[in-house]
Amino acid sequence: MIDIAQLRLEPGVERSLDVPVALPDIIIGGVTYSGPAAPVVARVDITRLISGLLMRMRLSSTILGPCHRCLEEAAVPVSIDAREYQADHPEKGAEAEEVCDYLEGDDLDVATWAADAIVLTLPHKILCREDCAGLCPSCGTNLNHEVCACVPAEGDDRWGALRGLLKDDSEG
Ligand SMILES: [Zn+2]
Ligand SMILES: [Zn+2]
Incomplete structure (x- = not known):
């Protein structure tokens, strides 16, 4: 959390802070991904504009979770560069652009913001390595x-023929 009021920013002034962030677990489709055990340092820039606050967060880390194919632990490097804006007096109907969801009063919730930004950058399928078998x-x-005994290699003709037979059976 950053208490923005404490920064006492004058309009036009930018402050950069290095904020240690304990990344919360990220759950996607029932699967849990987690950040490193030690806090990650996020660089947060906050600029006071005449009509609101401009916030930028940059962070690099590694996310750990099960490989999509083999279920063993996979480590995915992530790098985020996210921006938020909070208007002092948001116009009705413009909340999405003018209201920062991570700001509660003067407190900026950097951890939740970081977790949400990481979700957006994670690959669709997390793999332990590109050619995981x-x-x-x-x-x-x-x-x-x-290698197990039960595998006819993909594209094996006998396997294809067997599938064909099974299919005919179920249809007939
Ligand atoms: Zn794998
Ligand atoms: Zn097998």
Whole structure:
């Protein structure tokens, strides 16, 4: 939290602060992703304008969570550069542009802002590595570490023929 009133900003003045942030867990589709155990330092710039406050946050960190394919821990580097504006007297109907959701009175909730900004930058599928082989769909073996006996390689003709037979059966 930053208490903005304490900064006593005059119009036109910008202040830069290095704020330690304990990133909250991020839950996407029921899966929990977390930041590093130690707080991350966010650089927050706050500028007092005549009609409001301009806020910018920059932060780089690593987000940990299960790999989309093999479920082992994946570490994803993230880098955010987010901006918010809070008008002193927001116009009706312009709340989305003129009201900062992370400002409660004079307190700026940097941790929640950082977590929301990170969600926007996370890749759609988090992978332990680009070419992760994933788990065998039949027996669950992690194919990054070993090869199981039950795998006909993808594109195997026998497998395709078998699928065809099964399909005919269910339709007929
Ligand atoms: Zn993986
Ligand atoms: Zn298998």
